[in-house]
Amino acid sequence: MATASETESTYEQFLDHVKRLHYVSDAGGVLQWDQQVMMPSGGTPARAKQSSALSTLHHDLLTDDQLGEWLDELEDADLDPEQEAVVREVRRDHERAVKVPADLVERISEASSNALPVWEEAKAEDDFEMYADTLEEMVELRREYAEAIDPDRDPYEVLFEEYEPYLGIDTAEDVLTQLRDELVPLVDDVADSDVTLADPFEGTYDEDDQHALVEEALDTLGYDWDHGRLDTAPHPFSTGTQFDARVTTRFKPDDPMDAIGSTIHEFGHATYTLGLPQEAYGTPLGDNRDLSVHESQSRFWENHIGRSQPFWDLFTDTANEHLGIDATPREFYEAANEVYEDNLIRVEADELTYHMHIVLRFEIERDLIRGDLAVEDVPEVWNDKMEEYLGVRPDTDAEGCLQDIHWTNGALGYFPTYTLGSVLAAQLDHHLREDVGDVDSLVREGDFDPIHDWLTENVHRHGARYETDDLVQEATGESFTADYFLDYADAKYRDLYDC
Template sequence: MATHETDADTLPAYDQLLERNRRLTNLQYASMYLNWDQQVMMPENGAQGRAQQLSALSATSHELLVDDEVREWLDALEDAELDAEQSANVREIRNSYEREASVPGELNEKITQTAAENQQIWQDAKADNDFEMFAPRLETMRDLQRERAQHIDPDKSPYTVLYEGDHQYISLETIEEIFETLREEIPPIIDEIRTEGSDIADPWEGEYPEENQETLSEAALDFLGYDRNRGRLDTAAHPFMAGNQFDARVTTRFKPTDPMDALTATIHEFGHATYQLGLRQDEYGTPLGSARMSIHESQSRFWENHIGRTKPFWEQFLPTFKSHLDGHDDLTVQEVYEAANRINPNNRIRVEADELTYHMHIILRSEIGRAFVEGDIEADEIPHVWNEKMDEYLGVRPETDSEGCLQDIHWTSGFAAFHGYTLGSVVAAQLNDAIRDELDVDALVREENFDPIQEWMTEHVHQHGQRYTTPDLIEKATGQSLSAEPFVEYIRDKFSDLYDL
């Protein structure tokens, strides 16, 4: 939305509100890239200074958001005649203001600094398999987040308030219903595969040099059409994407004994990048030019699972795969397709988990995070509870805390982030059904023509930014309301066929 005057004091309330939001957005992206640097290339001893930098940006952002002027502009717009896009911008800024206005700036600053400090402590604790090193930091962050939740809405449970920070339009009860469906559906499929499924060989033998895996990941990004002028690939302890519509960077990591791990992680993060790069450039800095966080994971899951794990993908990509990794000249499309989709319930690591058992990892973490925030368990109980739930849901126990409760970075800053991963897979299945009703996706993949797929996602998802609430965006894109049924049908059909059930 263009402004009409140069003097900010004379601008209409709407234009001033958007100009403030643009400033906030730039500060938030500056924080994001500082965090990217911390995880990718910052020297280890830089953590203390980085924590203070991020804390200062957080404090400034909070001050700009909850300033009295913002309240005045929002009040002035309460009964204003706005078009649909203007109304959406005001709605989203109002939501942010109302959520943050009651939170003391000092508390937000402390949370940001603590989270930044926690990242290095978590990395050290994980490397040393020392949960006791990290446990006090968990307790500190929990107490800070509880305090924050109390300021936002004292009438709700702290965990519900934290959850609503990312998913304000999809209730916790709705997510729990989806989880309950998957608790009922997934374990029987896993058991049937274990007892009756045909054998799928693991073709990976020995170790694969990191430099070979890196060039393979780079080749996969080029194959899919990643815009190198607006992105880059790096490595991180925990793969992630950071960016906006002008600069969306992806990271991956390498497992010496399994080249598929880094490859699928790279494709996953590429999916996140497609969302950011598909946002409207003319709306940068406004909600209309910002991603809907509760939709983000659907994009990564779509590209990882509904494209990157399909047979048409491997029919085209296998020659490239072989050219980067030695020892697989005889590998067939069927063999690599099976290897990309084989179920391994014995795997203890979430980011390495197969498409089916992955969701039991998510449910486990969500249950423990909620119990911890609500005071049902304490930090020192987490390793035991984690191992018990892993045994219950997947029939395996971690051998160390590093491959158990220390494996994820998420609890360095909060405790209600995991729901979005399963929500993403559910929405991705709905999007997959919708796009395949309009496009011959398999034929496009065989032709290495990914542009129509990207364009469909941009038209139906990316370009809308935050114009629609999450349920409305899902229904607009897919023609259906949010439901776990398309995902359940997808996994039943896929794995019954794969394992001859």
């Protein structure tokens, strides 16, 4: 066994390497932000080469034999719990990268680039046939990828762990099934309700006015402009580090709630990133836990704050002023929570039915990867499930199974994290209220500091130190559970729709 000082020296070299990996990855993040927000269209060929060079360097650093040797040595050494967590996280990334042959990574990347225009055209032409071979190829490549990582496990499970490494596919499946079973009747009741929620919007709203409004929303919620910025992007996202976490949003002329919701959602992501410990930047202790937890932060702010009555009690005057309307807080609240009847598109869905969109995608992609569903049958299965879970049947595949970009990108296994994030947001919200007290009053007064403090203390500051469920335990004193979300959704929508 190594002496303490040998271990210390190894750990330092190891950590330098890990940090360099992380910095290169974050540099790649800056290139991507620029590409989506700032880059002129003609820049694509050069940017593709720059990004790919950084990916290759990142991959080389991650699969470095020396890193493997350090990991072996450190796993046998006497480390403190934080060091152990760092070793655990890096080991996981290293192993997965080492196991996947470079040429497979290349083939997936190429297939994904080639798939994009095919998907775009198929969607524009509403022609699933055109896309079927492309999807087939991606499913096969991803199956191959999963087998490279672990040939003895369910390939969908392995892929899911790419996005949520620790919660386990069983938990995900249980939660999604529970939501399907309990929410479908609620969705039915809402559909049968005679209540029509208020819609205070008419005509179109200037992009400049909407921009000023969402800026005010960020101000109100406490976004730190010294460590962030707001821009527009076709598909809103947030990216960055604990020193610089940026938000993007988009504007629909006739629907200002879309920009407000997107902005607050991305603000939630950025707030998580900004809450990570600065001194641990470049290591897993300064990095976010994976996608479910990230999504819990965006959903907490988007739904539990931004779609709450207290928030609109606070923010209505500001919104009225910028939009030139005269709506009541209740009207904004209702508009923020309307369940549309013609509910075909996931990204336009409300907080309740959203999860049925996810359950459907989860079931289909799982069965595709497991070989239990043929690609050619996707459109029909999709439409059947839409009818079963949401009571609507798409007329076209463009509004059906061609609507999302995820599979085209090769992201099979990603969708469940959206719902797991919402579920966790409700669980955190419950415990926040227990610990902090009258959160509604704080929101009404615009006093968000105690909320930020609670989230930072219980979630953000831990970085990736804990595995997902341990982090949930640390924050809430209990395991991950969908119970709070189900109670919350039931109470909120039965009240709104009087059903």
